[in-house]
Amino acid sequence: MLDSKYFRSELAETAARLATRGLTLDVEKIAALESQRRELAVTTQDLQNLRNTKSKSIGQAKARGEDIAPLLAEVDGLGVQLEQAKTQLDAVLAELESIIQTIPNLPDLSVPVGPDETGNQVVRQVGEPKHFDFDVQDHVALGEALAGGLDFENAVKITGSRFVVMKGQIAKLHRALAQFMLDLHTEQHGYTEMYVPYLVNKESLFGTGQLPKFSADLFHTQPATEEGQGLSLIPTAEVPVTNLARDRIFDLAELPVKMVAHTPCFRSEAGSYGRDTRGLIRQHQFDKVELVQLVQPEQSMAALEELTGHAEKVLQLLGLPYRVMLLCTGDMGFGSAKTYDLEVWLPAQNTYREISSCSNMWDFQARRMQARYRPADGKKPELLHTLNGSGLAVGRTLVAVLENYQRADGSIEIPAVLQPYMGGKTELR
């Protein structure tokens, strides 16, 4: 959520910056609501003040044993006036809230302006796409041919489309990838491993920005038990992990907080049917290792570079060619001020595909969550900055490993860093 003070005082500037994201603000309407709010707030507070003062004098008069009837007469009607003012104020506040809650974050000034993904910039390209002297197969063909592999048919039977069953050595490779990532981030990059709930409440979804606007992208439980009522499956570990900071005030010494969690992610992807229907790329359920950092504001941009580097390290160690994209204003997510996407080379698609998205959310989520830190003893708490990034999406990493490490006979070489996690095995066949 944007800072309402800044929002109201720099309405034109805000509107201009949001326009780069393709969003048109109804500036006049907002300004009108804002001045109404101001007026009604003052009226309400004045009435409350009057009521409090009168009530106090009634109390005092009563204590002295005086007749309070005339005082009560004075107060008569005050309650009704107050209630009216308050009702009006609440209505205006609710309208303003609903507007500001659905406004995305302001892009950082270093973000290129562009309409959609065509405006993204390649920041760097690491590793060279490997040359294959045979016809490459895609991960579906490779995975289904392996003994103990990817099984899409049975997933359809037991659940539906866009789910997968993994069996045997592929299931193990999938697990190995997640273990490898977790170990790397905890042992080399200083993150604390977290195990978190996969079902979250509305407050959490509001905190990270999924609600109220993106309810349709989520799976909501239609609960069999009362306990489950109103909970939703997490679309990313970012939700539970970042919300650990909700309603908290951190000491400066505690920052930065760096957390990593491996969780399944559930997305209904309502608008995306027809895209990537084949294979593991776009699933309703997938595993992801998520990095989250809570930092003081001055350090968030440096932290974004660091966090992106941590995600890149996974690709480097796996020997997967990739490139880093700086997303333009038109392609960024709702809460992000600046986002780098990592795109891994997929030989079968002959292109780079997103495998990680690393974002600096600035104070956008922190404001929704009231996640703060105390800059110094005795100083007022300030909003901290939150960052998150995939490190990496496990399913897509599996795709990348299968496709990039395939051999002419359909067997798969296991990258060296994964072999310890595979009981020393060097290949799948």
Place this chain on the structure above:
RNA sequence: GGAGAAGUGGCCGAGAGGCUGAAGGCGCACCCCUGCUAAGGGUGUAUACCUCAAAAGGGUAUCGAGGGUUCGAAUCCCUCCUUCUCCGCCA
């Protein structure tokens, strides 16, 4: 799931319709005293918003959450949430 008890500031803990944004203690910060240390004394110590050019000052809200009663609610009533104890069930 059944039966009880409880949720107050950074923490502990009083308060049981008005004089309570909240006694007292601990902790913390600053100051004084003490040649060090220990002990002692003093002052201060929530958050958000509004008003004000800023500061000072003033105002409003907040005692788990939301409603209600009342001129007035931390205090009374209702609903919900959470925690604890005992029983049951379970991984």
